Amino acid sequence: MKIELNLxxxxxxxxxxxxxxxxxxxxxxxxxxxRSRVDNKVKWKLAFITxxxxxxxxxxxxxxxxxxxxIYLNIDSYNKINFKTVSFQQAINRVLNFxxxxxxxxxxxxxxxxxxxxxxxxxxxxxxxxxxISPKYSALYNIYKKLYxxxxxxxxxxxxxxxxxxxxxxxxxxxxxxxxxxFEINKNEAKLIQEELEENNKYKFYITKDGKxxxxxxxxxxxxxxxxxxKEIESENFxxxxxxxxxxxxxxxxxxxxxDGCDLEICPACxxxxxxxxxxxxxxx
Numbered sequence: 146m147k148i149e150l151n152l153x154x155x156x157x158x159x160x161x162x163x164x165x166x167x168x169x170x171x172x173x174x175x176x177x178x179x180r181s182r183v184d185n186k187v188k189w190k191l192a193f194i195t196x197x198x199x200x201x202x203x204x205x206x207x208x209x210x211x212x213x214x215x216i217y218l219n220i221d222s223y224n225k226i227n228f229k230t231v232s233f234q235q236a237i238n239r240v241l242n243f244x245x246x247x248x249x250x251x252x253x254x255x256x257x258x259x260x261x262x263x264x265x266x267x268x269x270x271x272x273x274x275x276x277x278i279s280p281k282y283s284a285l286y287n288i289y290k291k292l293y294x295x296x297x298x299x300x301x302x303x304x305x306x307x308x309x310x311x312x313x314x315x316x317x318x319x320x321x322x323x324x325x326x327x328f329e330i331n332k333n334e335a336k337l338i339q340e341e342l343e344e345n346n347k348y349k350f351y352i353t354k355d356g357k358x359x360x361x362x363x364x365x366x367x368x369x370x371x372x373x374x375x376k377e378i379e380s381e382n383f384x385x386x387x388x389x390x391x392x393x394x395x396x397x398x399x400x401x402x403x404x405d406g407c408d409l410e411i412c413p414a415c416x417x418x419x420x421x422x423x424x425x426x427x428x429x430x
Contacts, residue, residue: 156202166192174329197263204236233260276324283319348428365399
């Protein structure tokens with residue numbers, strides 16, 4: 146079976162492959178090393194590499210449409226057999242020199258830095274966290290989409306709903322999302338959660354329904370607390386609180402108090418789920 150793709154089709158194919166790798170690496174927006182699988186997270190490397198490659202091919206298509214010889218390293222050579230094409234940096238430079246449509250200087254700098262990172266991934270070693278790659282990846286695709294529209298006067302489109310959904314997630318992250326304590330969440334929500342946690346940590350005690358003032362349990366201290374106070378309780382039930390550094394429900398980290406209404410907060414009076422036990426009247430400083 147013969148497979149033949151032009152530069153733009155090849156670029157599009159790299160995007161599709163990159164999306165597939167992205168969907169595996171993302172793991173529902175979780176970047177916590179204790180909740181993630183290494184074999185999934187390593188896919189960030191290939192997702193990033195293929196996205197950079199897609200942009201490089203897109204730039205070469207732009208050059209090819211200006212003049213076919215511009216994609217070659219030596220534009221004066223007559224013999225094009227086994228001829229080398231331009232590098233990523235050279236493709237950017239030639240697009241800037243020969244095209245009437247400019248690329249933002251900030252985008253140029255970002256693309257060059259991403260190309261250097263790609264080369265390190267391919268030729269040297271990988272040493273980067275997934276929460277560092279995710280914003281870069283989203284920004285890369287945003288630039289790809291912008292360049293595609295600028296140079297070809299149309300939006301890139303995907304017929305399969307799966308890829309439409311992945312594209313939507315990528316664009317949403319670039320515009321509205323951030324990574325907070327290992328989870329991808331809305332930037333405004335992250336700010337509100339941080340402010341709420343800071344205020345909540347000032348309240349160190351609970352008042353029980355019989356009027357007693359008892360200390361709250363910080364996230365991460367649950368196992369030690371119940372082991373010392375409730376000898377008859379199976380301590381294994383509380384091991385998860387030490388295993389994870391961040392609470393799944395309210396994003397408190399070890400040393401923080403759970404936010405109001407958190408499903409995972411335990412009552413310091415009875416060790417049961419605080420929101421359902423009925424022991425507590427209010428929290429106080």
